[in-house]
Amino acid sequence: MLAIGEFSRLTHLSVRTLRRYHDADLLVPATVDDASGYRYYSADQIPTAQVIHRLRELDVPLAEVRRIVRSADPATRADLVADHLRRLESELARTRAAVVSLRRLLRPDPAPLQVELRSVPATTVAAVEGDVELDDVLPWYSGAMAELDALVSQPTGAPGGLYDNSLFEVGRGHLVVYRPTSRPPRGGRVRPVTLPAVELAAATHVGDHDDIQVTYGELGAWVVGNALAVAGPVRETYLVGPRDTADPSAWRTEIGWPVFRVATRAAVAGRPGGTASA
Known part of the structure; x- marks a missing residue:
């Protein structure tokens, strides 16, 4: 039998921690002296103590640690x-x-964001679309793109997606994932979809997607600063991505917002009979 101090030195668990684990019924001493209350441990308990120590280093909750060490x-x-x-x-x-x-x-x-305003004509693409929860976007996108890859043998451009504004506003929205091709096929969820003609304010996000929302914010500030308003679902075009290279620094994602010019308060108020409005 090992006294609690000896067991502490062997397992790198403090005496205080060992007492707490005993009180939590997680690591019960082999025996407790009735007269003195001293706790004694067996050498066989050392591996269990070490497992508990590692699990706690990983922030596994005590209740879950108990389930793990008690499972046969x-x-x-x-x-x-x-x-x-x-x-x-x-x-x-x-x-x-x-x-x-x-x-x-x-x-x-x-660095200032480089934004391009351009007209994009209506285009018919091979696409998969559906209503998706925000938390499910990545797996849904992966599945949809796998179907497109299986059917689109000769793409004519980079893949992309349309993301409905409600996806970000309420956590659920309509998604369209597509691949440009001269003859869009049908099969499974894949079908031809015509993307409408739009005026786009477009900027390219460089690198990993971890901070892509920052580019979104910068593009949004540019849109507002140039008296433009968002007129439809955002478009993303994956010029270079994880499908092309494992190097995140090489990734390029174009963000395009359909926009239209809005009248300023001063311009509206200056028209004959006009009034400024929000």
């Missing part, structure tokens, strides 16, 4: 750990995206 089935233990690791990876991805965005937003002298 190795496959069940592995599944429980894998579930938590997936959650950690997701949290790390969100943290990384936030850090990238903040660094760009807090730059003292951000």
